[in-house]
Amino acid sequence: MRPEVKSALTPFLRTVAAAPEAILLVDYDGTLAPFRKQRDQAFPYPGVALILQEIVRDCHTRVVIMSGRDATDVLPFLNIHPRPEVWGIHGLQRMKTDGTMEMPSLDDRTLDALSDADRWLGHQQLRHSAEFKAGSIAVHWRGMSDSDVHDLRSRVMLGWRPIAEQSGLDLLEFDGGLEVRASEADKGDAVRTFLSEISDSVPVAYLGDDTTDESAFRAIEGRGISVLVRPEWRETAAHHWIKPPEELLDFLGMWLRTCSEHPASSKSVARLPVISPPV
Numbered sequence: 167m168r169p170e171v172k173s174a175l176t177p178f179l180r181t182v183a184a185a186p187e188a189i190l191l192v193d194y195d196g197t198l199a200p201f202r203k204q205r206d207q208a209f210p211y212p213g214v215a216l217i218l219q220e221i222v223r224d225c226h227t228r229v230v231i232m233s234g235r236d237a238t239d240v241l242p243f244l245n246i247h248p249r250p251e252v253w254g255i256h257g258l259q260r261m262k263t264d265g266t267m268e269m270p271s272l273d274d275r276t277l278d279a280l281s282d283a284d285r286w287l288g289h290q291q292l293r294h295s296a297e298f299k300a301g302s303i304a305v306h307w308r309g310m311s312d313s314d315v316h317d318l319r320s321r322v323m324l325g326w327r328p329i330a331e332q333s334g335l336d337l338l339e340f341d342g343g344l345e346v347r348a349s350e351a352d353k354g355d356a357v358r359t360f361l362s363e364i365s366d367s368v369p370v371a372y373l374g375d376d377t378t379d380e381s382a383f384r385a386i387e388g389r390g391i392s393v394l395v396r397p398e399w400r401e402t403a404a405h406h407w408i409k410p411p412e413e414l415l416d417f418l419g420m421w422l423r424t425c426s427e428h429p430a431s432s433k434s435v436a437r438l439p440v441i442s443p444p445v
């Protein structure tokens with residue numbers, strides 16, 4: 167890891183090590199996993215799932231995934247136990263650690279507008295490029311040429327923009343596509359809800375790569391650290407920037423090492439050899 171990034175992150179990681187509990191909020195695609203044209207092949211960077219598993223097991227850390235995918239899509243890629251909480255569809259959906267799902271009920275206006283957005287894709291013969299989620303439709307163009315992306319984006323926007331304007335749906339540009347979705351909650355709302363449920367003294371970090379993570383970066387301002395995980399820097403509200411996969415693995419490794427080395431951590435206590443009292 168670049169030395170200046172390491173020294174900027176070290177004070178925060180010390181607070182993680184000293185705290186009885188810490189929270190690691192993390193996006194999935196583009197952050198823990200490289201982008202793939204085949205979205206069902208988007209496995210995490212080598213080593214990432216293993217180190218997250220160790221952090222969950224040994225570091226008094228709750229890992230929470232904040233994804234644009236449907237929440238049920240994410241966990242099979244990571245296979246972490248006990249299963250982490252997952253917020254899906256950019257904060258619309260919440261799957262708790264026991265598997266129960268929470269989702270705001272969507273009004274008729276929203277559902278009608280989503281049907282219209284779907285019908286528009288049908289008219290344009292573009293349904294094959296779409297991902298249909300609860301409260302949301304995403305069109306993906308990863309791997310297409312610039313001119314094909316331009317053409318696809320224009321055709322989708324032609325129908326979706328007026329639908330969004332009339333209905334109040336959100337139009338969301340993300341890295342590799344466009345999404346129309348219920349406006350009830352974004353990742354920033356998800357972070358605010360989550361933070362409202364935990365003590366102010368719990369150290370929190372948010373890692374994300376995309377423009378959809380910016381609302382989360384802003385939501386964590388003043389409460390924790392935010393890290394842009396991205397090969398190239400871009401204008402961002404995040405405090406820090408790391409390049410995946412090397413610096414991501416470095417960051418997670420630092421998290422694991424710092425907390426493992428701290429003498430007051432629950433891990434150190436739990437790992438003391440059990441010695442039978444003398445009789």
Ligand SMILES: [Mg+2]
Nearest residue numbers: 193195196376
């Ligand atoms: Mg992402």
